[in-house]
Amino acid sequence: MDLAPLVDTLTRSRRTVVVTGAGMGLASGIATFRGTDAGAVWAHDVMEMGTNRYFQANPVGSWRWYRSRFASLQGSKPNAGHHAVAALERWQATRGAEFLLVTQNIDTLHGQAGSERMCEVHGRADRVRCSRVTCTHGAPRGTLPAAAFDWAAFDAAPADDTSPRCPGCGSRIRAHVLWFDEYYTEHADYQFERAIRGMKQAEAVLFVGTSFSVGITAAALDTRADKWLIDPGDAEAPLGVRVLKAAQEEALPALVAALPVS
Numbered sequence: 001m002d003l004a005p006l007v008d009t010l011t012r013s014r015r016t017v018v019v020t021g022a023g024m025g026l027a028s029g030i031a032t033f034r035g036t037d038a039g040a041v042w043a044h045d046v047m048e049m050g051t052n053r054y055f056q057a058n059p060v061g062s063w064r065w066y067r068s069r070f071a072s073l074q075g076s077k078p079n080a081g082h083h084a085v086a087a088l089e090r091w092q093a094t095r096g097a098e099f100l101l102v103t104q105n106i107d108t109l110h111g112q113a114g115s116e117r118m119c120e121v122h123g124r125a126d127r128v129r130c131s132r133v134t135c136t137h138g139a140p141r142g143t144l145p146a147a148a149f150d151w152a153a154f155d156a157a158p159a160d161d162t163s164p165r166c167p168g169c170g171s172r173i174r175a176h177v178l179w180f181d182e183y184y185t186e187h188a189d190y191q192f193e194r195a196i197r198g199m200k201q202a203e204a205v206l207f208v209g210t211s212f213s214v215g216i217t218a219a220a221l222d223t224r225a226d227k228w229l230i231d232p233g234d235a236e237a238p239l240g241v242r243v244l245k246a247a248q249e250e251a252l253p254a255l256v257a258a259l260p261v262s
């Protein structure tokens, strides 16, 4: 694993963006959506159930599915890669350079590892929001902690009358996640515009554990920045993206250790 060219890119960059996807969570035991890992979530169910259309047609079924998905995230801990991304942010800060993390993951592990300058563009598993689009109850930016609701009654007997309701207006609450039939601009808390602005201004973009099949990565590709992908497999990187073939949980800590002390 020759880290020198990537170290050189990061050292020269005054504005660095890291884009992470599902591959980041594998070392924390989180199954991917589209991957080939043993636990990969059945694509059919995801495409069917991970939609606003399904929530509208069957809100109880939608919440049952999300409750089981979110339960599977419980107990997951940040891995060495998450900690290294947070360390990279601190390294950039100490030398007065810009840093932004754009993550497609809803597992909150980056935040748990200490990342702060971050756009969680697909939402967060630990937050919910009112399903009435015009209701802005909650903070920040109209979201509420899922833990603030009493789920015991719903989990014991999932039904309409046990479904948690918005304290502000009484409408149903929904998962604070980007569904497949929705747009990044659907909710301010996804911070899509901040992510796009960061990518456009970036001098270096580092992709980790992402498949390039998700919309946000296309925007990141469309920059003049030096672009790198850390991937353990034989992933075909788009034109102009250099590849460091390695597992992220090994490559990222090694990379951080190799950065010059400023």
Ligand SMILES: [Zn+2]
Pocket (backbone or CB within 6 Å): 130, 131, 132, 135, 136, 137, 166, 167, 168, 169, 170, 171
């Ligand atoms: Zn409401």
